[in-house]
Amino acid sequence: MTTENSLITPVILSGGSGTRLWPLSTNAKPKQFLNLTGTESMFELTLSRCGDTAIFTPPIIVGNNRHADLAEAQMDAFGVTPVAHILEPCARNTAPAIALAALAAENPAQPILIMPSDHIIQDIPAFTAAVRNALPVAQSGWLVTFGIEPTGPETGYGYIQQGAAIDGNSNGFAAAKFVEKPDLENAEKMLSTGEFYWNAGIFLFRADAYLAALEAHAPDMLQSVRDAMDKAVQTGARIAPDEAAFSGATSDSIDYAVMEKAEKVAVVPISPGWSDVGSWDSLFDLSDKDENSNATSGEAVALESHGNLIHAEGISVATYGVQDLIIVANGKQIMILPRGQSQNVKKIIGQMKQAD
Numbered sequence: 001m002t003t004e005n006s007l008i009t010p011v012i013l014s015g016g017s018g019t020r021l022w023p024l025s026t027n028a029k030p031k032q033f034l035n036l037t038g039t040e041s042m043f044e045l046t047l048s049r050c051g052d053t054a055i056f057t058p059p060i061i062v063g064n065n066r067h068a069d070l071a072e073a074q075m076d077a078f079g080v081t082p083v084a085h086i087l088e089p090c091a092r093n094t095a096p097a098i099a100l101a102a103l104a105a106e107n108p109a110q111p112i113l114i115m116p117s118d119h120i121i122q123d124i125p126a127f128t129a130a131v132r133n134a135l136p137v138a139q140s141g142w143l144v145t146f147g148i149e150p151t152g153p154e155t156g157y158g159y160i161q162q163g164a165a166i167d168g169n170s171n172g173f174a175a176a177k178f179v180e181k182p183d184l185e186n187a188e189k190m191l192s193t194g195e196f197y198w199n200a201g202i203f204l205f206r207a208d209a210y211l212a213a214l215e216a217h218a219p220d221m222l223q224s225v226r227d228a229m230d231k232a233v234q235t236g237a238r239i240a241p242d243e244a245a246f247s248g249a250t251s252d253s254i255d256y257a258v259m260e261k262a263e264k265v266a267v268v269p270i271s272p273g274w275s276d277v278g279s280w281d282s283l284f285d286l287s288d289k290d291e292n293s294n295a296t297s298g299e300a301v302a303l304e305s306h307g308n309l310i311h312a313e314g315i316s317v318a319t320y321g322v323q324d325l326i327i328v329a330n331g332k333q334i335m336i337l338p339r340g341q342s343q344n345v346k347k348i349i350g351q352m353k354q355a356d
Helices: 042-048 065-077 094-104 124-139 184-193 207-217 219-230 254-259 280-286 342-355
Strands: 009-014 060-064 084-088 111-116 143-148 159-165 173-179 196-206 233-235 238-240 265-270 295-297 300-303 309-313 317-320 325-330 333-338
Touching: 009 042, 009 094, 042 065, 060 065, 060 094, 065 084, 084 094, 094 111, 094 207, 094 219, 094 254, 111 124, 111 207, 124 143, 124 196, 124 265, 143 159, 143 207, 143 254, 159 184, 159 265, 173 254, 184 196, 196 207, 196 254, 196 265, 207 219, 207 254, 280 309, 280 325, 280 342, 295 300, 300 309, 309 317, 317 325, 333 342
Parallel strands: 009 060, 009 111, 060 084, 084 238, 143 265, 295 309, 300 317, 309 325
Antiparallel strands: 111 196, 143 196, 159 173, 159 196, 173 265, 233 238, 325 333
């Protein structure tokens, strides 16, 4: 029998800027609202993976005021009416953003599932099963983080070490340690133990459990967020927290502010075909390829070319005799760099800002 407190409220964080996927991802339309992997945006894909009403309530959306109309247009296309659409007046990182959602939850004991809106999950049944398995752990007061089973010694992700099994539950383990992005040598050492998982930034916990942990470890932050919500202006589903109060909250991630400090933090392993699509290289890995291993999108022609990612938006791109390049064109902006070098997009953006 499904009870009110066994239903999970999805919290979709959609305030990111997606600068690593420039020039396609822009301040006006960041990556979560782009159709990068098919006919649906990553925001729409996130909505679709929590549409089972036997498990989930309608979502709470936390996003940027600048993208409110864009987000709501995509929600309307999916027939989604959110519990609340909270519009952050300024960016303060994930800990305050999640606090906004926890305060907006209709029931303090409600489990809330925190999901970034710009991730890809290929195996939805595996993801749903992991959420179901983690629910009893979260209902008993643990702060659950989902640990992605690593496929290699990735240096771009944080890691979580699995500790002892939680009494009475075979699916959850106490989180022994959080490790920030390691170098290759340390990543290989961690993987060799079989105890470490990638930190995907996906969480499940009761709203009141998160607020209690924030009260214990970042009380000033919580007070600022409470003040912002107490003074918020609501129009329909839209909630606009008070800017002066919210800007006073310390800008900090949930990992630093809460998860690395709280006592009852659990990790639930999962292998759902996850990617944060954090670079053009990762998008190439996810994309369908032609017979010459080219991944093309838009008006793109690749002749005698091999192993390229070519994304053309609002302009035609043709290549001949090139290999292993990333070519991204968006109107008047074109970026070309070797595959394997997409981490240098931030250097390109920095140089262009200096030129301005």
